[in-house]
Amino acid sequence: MYQKLCVGEITNTHGIRGEVKVIPLTDDISAFDNIKKVSIDNKEYEIESYREHKNVLLVKFRGYDDINLVERLKGKFLEVDRNELDALQEGKYYICDIIG
Numbered sequence: 001m002y003q004k005l006c007v008g009e010i011t012n013t014h015g016i017r018g019e020v021k022v023i024p025l026t027d028d029i030s031a032f033d034n035i036k037k038v039s040i041d042n043k044e045y046e047i048e049s050y051r052e053h054k055n056v057l058l059v060k061f062r063g064y065d066d067i068n069l070v071e072r073l074k075g076k077f078l079e080v081d082r083n084e085l086d087a088l089q090e091g092k093y094y095i096c097d098i099i100g
Contacts, residue, residue, distance in 0.1 A: 005085065006078065007032070008023060009077050010040075011056070013074070016066070017067070018060060019058045019059065021053075021057070022078060029057065037080075039078075040077070048061060
């Protein structure tokens with residue numbers, strides 16, 4: 001069983017104040033309400049805020065207030081510890097748990 005689950009992919013930056021565009025890899029975007037920290041390439045980032053915008057999420061990481069600080073994150077995946085996510089409803093599964 002995987003301990004880290006991928007919840008989004010950073011596709012680009014947004015504006016000059018450090019927001020990134022994230023394609024959510026979950027069918028329930030409200031899961032982001034409870035996610036406080038994510039891991040990107042084994043480095044932890046604290047989510048300061050997020051909002052929906054044109055079929056993507058705009059995510060702001062605490063302490064990353066400039067486009068130059070987040071530019072290198074393009075194409076990276078947001079991972080969270082499985083224990084930090086809410087329990088799934090009956091009959092719902094994480095894709096990684098049903099492959100194979």
